[in-house]
Amino acid sequence: MAIQWFPGHMHLTRQAMAERIKAIDVVIELLDARLPGSSANPMLAQITRGKPALKILNKQDLADPVRTEGWLDHYNRQPGTRALALDASEAAPTRRLLAACRELAPTRQGLARPMRVLICGIPNVGKSTLINTMVGKRAARTGDEAGITRSEQRFVLEDGFYLWDTPGVLWPRIIVAQSGYHLAASGAIGRNAYDEQEVALELLASLARGYPQLLTARYGLEAGLREEQALEVIARKRGAVSAGARPNLQKAAEILIHEFRGGSIGRISLETADEYAAWLSQGKVLEAERLLRKEQAVEAGHIRPARRPAGSARSR
Numbered sequence: 001m002a003i004q005w006f007p008g009h010m011h012l013t014r015q016a017m018a019e020r021i022k023a024i025d026v027v028i029e030l031l032d033a034r035l036p037g038s039s040a041n042p043m044l045a046q047i048t049r050g051k052p053a054l055k056i057l058n059k060q061d062l063a064d065p066v067r068t069e070g071w072l073d074h075y076n077r078q079p080g081t082r083a084l085a086l087d088a089s090e091a092a093p094t095r096r097l098l099a100a101c102r103e104l105a106p107t108r109q110g111l112a113r114p115m116r117v118l119i120c121g122i123p124n125v126g127k128s129t130l131i132n133t134m135v136g137k138r139a140a141r142t143g144d145e146a147g148i149t150r151s152e153q154r155f156v157l158e159d160g161f162y163l164w165d166t167p168g169v170l171w172p173r174i175i176v177a178q179s180g181y182h183l184a185a186s187g188a189i190g191r192n193a194y195d196e197q198e199v200a201l202e203l204l205a206s207l208a209r210g211y212p213q214l215l216t217a218r219y220g221l222e223a224g225l226r227e228e229q230a231l232e233v234i235a236r237k238r239g240a241v242s243a244g245a246r247p248n249l250q251k252a253a254e255i256l257i258h259e260f261r262g263g264s265i266g267r268i269s270l271e272t273a274d275e276y277a278a279w280l281s282q283g284k285v286l287e288a289e290r291l292l293r294k295e296q297a298v299e300a301g302h303i304r305p306a307r308r309p310a311g312s313a314r315s316r
């Protein structure tokens with residue numbers, strides 16, 4: 001899927017994070033429980049390599065609970081890593097979150113050795129909602145202190161427990177094709193950067209593989225339909241027809257994506273850890289081939305070497 005970025009602010013955020021990470025004890029990454037692999041920022045993995053990591057699978061209320069368990073097991077097996085599933089209905093998530101951080105960095109205790117935590121996540125993953133719930137009235141927002149850049153904010157969750165927030169960013173090149181579709185379906189990517197019908201067709205293919213019964217229950221779709229036919233059925237069922245009784249596929253695509261985002265089709269996860277691992281290794285091979293072709297084209301003088309991009313990232 002071709003997604004164009006203008007990653008100016010992403011470079012700034014990356015620099016600020018790389019600087020901040022030096023004095024951080026635990027990195028919390030908020031993931032979308034419906035697409036944990038696709039919503040994990042590969043740029044973050046590079047910057048934070050070796051730091052204790054807490055993965056929060058957020059919006060678990062929208063995700064398939066069985067698949068969420070599988071992802072939690074997957075992360076909890078990794079060294080220096082803990083994983084929790086969460087959703088906005090949890091009134092007091094702080095206790096669980098703090099306990100997980102303390103488990104990851106047990107020597108950080110008291111005011112002399114405060115716990116310093118960085119929280120990151122892609123746009124729309126629910127970071128502001130979580131921070132607002134945690135911060136409540138107890139914590140102070142101290143973003144204007146010296147040494148804290150404008151791209152980050154610091155909160156005091158309790159004495160000796162500091163949380164640095166970072167802007168929600170995506171990365172410049174999504175090398176796993178499925179991830180582009182999943183991120184777009186989830187609402188992480190701005191509307192202008194993708195084609196709704198293309199995303200809806202991929203979503204239908206994914207749902208037909210994993211959740212055919214939900215498609216039948218919601219839209220009366222029979223098994224064995226091609227995705228285009230399925231979208232037509234949805235259009236007719238929802239009265240999305242243009243002049244001449246032609247199904248309005250654009251409207252149907254928007255309905256499908258909207259209902260997926262809101263959870264009205266059912267609790268759905270678009271990927272398992274094994275599936276994602278296979279897509280990622282395929283994506284890496286394709287990316288390496290692309291870079292090689294580009295290098296050869298530069299050497300042959302067919303194209304100029306890439307310049308550092310300017311401008312700001314268009315995410316949401």
Ligand code: G4P
Pocket residue numbers: 058059060061062086087088089121122123124125126127128129130168
């Ligand atoms: P961000 O800071 O990471 O960009 O995300 P933010 O908290 O603004 O949340 C993005 C959307 O996700 C919001 O919905 C928010 O209500 C919703 N959300 C956050 N956490 C959860 C969760 O655990 N479960 C569910 N189901 N939704 C969650 P919105 O429609 O953009 O705004 P609004 O309707 O809340 O005003």
